[in-house]
Amino acid sequence: MDMSDKDEFAAKKMDLDWRISVSNPIVSYPPENPMPGPSQMMDSFRQNLWHDGGGFNVHTDRGTSSRGNVDRPVEMGWNMAQFPADSGFIERAAKFSFFGCGSFGEMMMNQQSLGGPQSTGLFVQDTQNQIGVATGSNQVDGPLKDATKVVKENGSSNVSEDSQSSGGNGHDDAKCMEISSKRFNAKKRKRTGKDSEHRGQQSGEEEEEDKNEKDEQSPNSNANKTNSGKQASDTLKDGYIHMRARRGQATNSHSLAERVRREKISERMKFLQDLVPGCDKVTGKAVMLDEIINYVQSLQCQIEFLSMKLSAVNPVLDYNLESLLAKDALQVPAPILPQDMSMLYPPLSHHSQKGFMQPNISSMSILNGGLIRQERHGYESDQHNVVHMNHETDTAPNHEDATANRKVEP
Amino acid sequence: MASSDKTINTDVPEKDVFAIHFLQSLSNLTTQNPFNSPDTTNYRARKIKKAAYVSMAKAAGGSSRLWSRALLGRAAKENNKIVRFARRKRKVTWKISSKRRSDQRAPEATDRLRNLVPGGGTMETSKLMEETAHYIKCLSMQVKVMQCLVDGLSPK
Numbered sequence: 001m002d003m004s005d006k007d008e009f010a011a012k013k014m015d016l017d018w019r020i021s022v023s024n025p026i027v028s029y030p031p032e033n034p035m036p037g038p039s040q041m042m043d044s045f046r047q048n049l050w051h052d053g054g055g056f057n058v059h060t061d062r063g064t065s066s067r068g069n070v071d072r073p074v075e076m077g078w079n080m081a082q083f084p085a086d087s088g089f090i091e092r093a094a095k096f097s098f099f100g101c102g103s104f105g106e107m108m109m110n111q112q113s114l115g116g117p118q119s120t121g122l123f124v125q126d127t128q129n130q131i132g133v134a135t136g137s138n139q140v141d142g143p144l145k146d147a148t149k150v151v152k153e154n155g156s157s158n159v160s161e162d163s164q165s166s167g168g169n170g171h172d173d174a175k176c177m178e179i180s181s182k183r184f185n186a187k188k189r190k191r192t193g194k195d196s197e198h199r200g201q202q203s204g205e206e207e208e209e210d211k212n213e214k215d216e217q218s219p220n221s222n223a224n225k226t227n228s229g230k231q232a233s234d235t236l237k238d239g240y241i242h243m244r245a246r247r248g249q250a251t252n253s254h255s256l257a258e259r260v261r262r263e264k265i266s267e268r269m270k271f272l273q274d275l276v277p278g279c280d281k282v283t284g285k286a287v288m289l290d291e292i293i294n295y296v297q298s299l300q301c302q303i304e305f306l307s308m309k310l311s312a313v314n315p316v317l318d319y320n321l322e323s324l325l326a327k328d329a330l331q332v333p334a335p336i337l338p339q340d341m342s343m344l345y346p347p348l349s350h351h352s353q354k355g356f357m358q359p360n361i362s363s364m365s366i367l368n369g370g371l372i373r374q375e376r377h378g379y380e381s382d383q384h385n386v387v388h389m390n391h392e393t394d395t396a397p398n399h400e401d402a403t404a405n406r407k408v409e410p
Numbered sequence: 411m412a413s414s415d416k417t418i419n420t421d422v423p424e425k426d427v428f429a430i431h432f433l434q435s436l437s438n439l440t441t442q443n444p445f446n447s448p449d450t451t452n453y454r455a456r457k458i459k460k461a462a463y464v465s466m467a468k469a470a471g472g473s474s475r476l477w478s479r480a481l482l483g484r485a486a487k488e489n490n491k492i493v494r495f496a497r498r499k500r501k502v503t504w505k506i507s508s509k510r511r512s513d514q515r516a517p518e519a520t521d522r523l524r525n526l527v528p529g530g531g532t533m534e535t536s537k538l539m540e541e542t543a544h545y546i547k548c549l550s551m552q553v554k555v556m557q558c559l560v561d562g563l564s565p566k
Contacts, residue, residue, distance in 0.1 A: 261536065290519055292542060293522050299550060304459055306462075306553065
């Protein structure tokens with residue numbers, strides 16, 4: 001079997017001079033082929049070794065030994081390149097090396113977080129601290145065996161999926177690719193759902209203390225930037241508002257929340273625009289706000305002015321207030337003209353001595369200026385009482401009679 | 411007047427609710443300070459104005475609105491009365507409390523609005539807008555009530 005041959009060969013090569021064995025693949029391998037997807041990690045390896053090809057002696061044992069641990073499967077593949085240069089053979093070897101790297105990556109992950117493929121070279125140099133200067137063969141054997149095992153397992157499945165770039169090749173490879181892809185900012189690839197969800201939760205938790213409305217889908221929008229052509233916002237029971245980034249807009253979670261806030265404010269501004277009279281033509285937030293402020297100030301001034309006027313009217317107030325509030329009886333208004341008020345005023349003072357029954361008229365008259373909607377507030381019972389008590393004034397429940405009666409009053 | 415927005419609730423009671431509250435407060439005023447006492451018009455005017463605001467706040471819904479709560483609290487403090495409201499969770503807006511010293515710009519429109527609307531100091535801007543809308547509605551209602559009253563009582 002080819003596999004067993006490779007194993008033996010690699011085991012033998014272990015103690016040999018790595019530089020020699022590595023240099024060969026460097027010469028023979030690159031012209032072979034540009035590898036598909038998984039080759040990105042391969043590229044980094046190649047580059048690292050390519051650069052190191054010149055200064056190989058400088059890197060000393062540190063580089064070689066550490067690289068030895070990780071690159072062993074790589075070099076295993078490349079050692080195989082010395083064999084009959086069969087393109088298919090080379091491809092298979094490369095795949096195996098990649099998978100071996102994947103498994104190695106997995107193992108490394110347990111010890112330390114894996115950097116991106118671009119930084120794998122550095123990672124390789126870093127791990128030497130953990131792996132140690134591997135001169136012993138035991139250490140080398142272990143990983144080797146694992147690599148081969150993995151290779152054997154994944155061999156068949158991965159051959160078919162080799163062309164896929166995203167981490168769908170195999171269990172180990174997917175993990176390795178995903179974690180490496182996280183750091184892969186230069187190339188925007190479609191992330192898997194799992195990946196984006198995970199990131200979504202992370203960013204969601206970060207912002208929770210600040211705001212109570214969140215853009216939970218914003219990390220998704222990061223990945224699906226080109227796919228987000230719509231904007232939807234609905235409120236869920238938990239109080240979060242889900243926003244989707246619009247096309248061509250920043251998808252930072254902060255800016256999304258900002259946009260939600262701004263839209264809320266503008267919505268309320270529109271509502272205020274309807275309230276404040278004469279603000280239809282005004283556009284722009286600043287001018288609108290000025291108008292609103294002016295209106296509020298004018299209303300407050302009006303209240304002050306009217307209260308001053310009321311204080312001047314005071315003598316009448318004393319008599320009327322008791323009566324006005326005697327029964328909480330307010331009648332349905334008729335559109336009353338000022339003359340009615342003036343007509344009623346003399347009878348008001350005339351009747352004032354009679355007690356509070358009479359002033360009920362005044363209450364009805366005064367508040368007749370479009371104030372009361374009795375039916376809506378259930379004052380009918382009170383009104384009946386008023387009717388009973390005011391029988392002498394002949395007030396009737398319905399407003400038309402009331403006004404007529406008032407006019408008839410002496 | 412019903413609310414016109416489906417998301418923002420700015421319901422305001424009818425005019426008579428305001429009227430009743432206002433008249434009640436006025437009667438309280440007159441019973442407390444009988445007319446015969448030599449009070450200046452200014453003094454009475456101020457009293458009436460305060461009564462108007464308090465009655466407006468009560469009519470508008472008591473403690474269900476932020477501005478009315480603030481108004482009533484302020485009035486109670488002036489009267490040295492201790493008023494207790496049900497505790498509500500209030501989110502502190504850090505952006506107001508943390509102003510940079512170099513950021514002494516002229517009072518912005520929103521800041522001016524906060525000064526005008528009672529209780530607007532610690533509200534978010536969107537909440538401030540809601541409160542302003544409700545406040546405007548109540549203010550206009552109160553103005554109408556007072557206008558009617560003045561018209562009805564003014565000697566011809």
